[in-house]
Amino acid sequence: MEENGRGEPSAAEVRERASEMAAGVPDPFEDLHGYLDDAGARVREYAREHPWAAIGIAAGIGFVLGRLLSRT
Numbered sequence: 087m088e089e090n091g092r093g094e095p096s097a098a099e100v101r102e103r104a105s106e107m108a109a110g111v112p113d114p115f116e117d118l119h120g121y122l123d124d125a126g127a128r129v130r131e132y133a134r135e136h137p138w139a140a141i142g143i144a145a146g147i148g149f150v151l152g153r154l155l156s157r158t
Contacts, residue, residue, distance in 0.1 A: 095103075133140035
């Protein structure tokens with residue numbers, strides 16, 4: 087372990103240890119990414135099986151969002 091003259095580790099060693107610690111931490115968004123991929127696949131499958139229902143749902147969501155966002 088290198089020291090900077092005051093008995094403390096050098097900046098390079100601190101960076102290296104921080105990198106090693108960060109590599110061991112799991113990505114918190116990895117599970118979310120997988121969930122969103124699955125949800126997107128389910129939505130696409132439903133839209134292919136029921137196109138008119140998907141159009142109606144999209145129109146309804148657009149209407150509701152339009153009403154909510156246009157209020158002043």
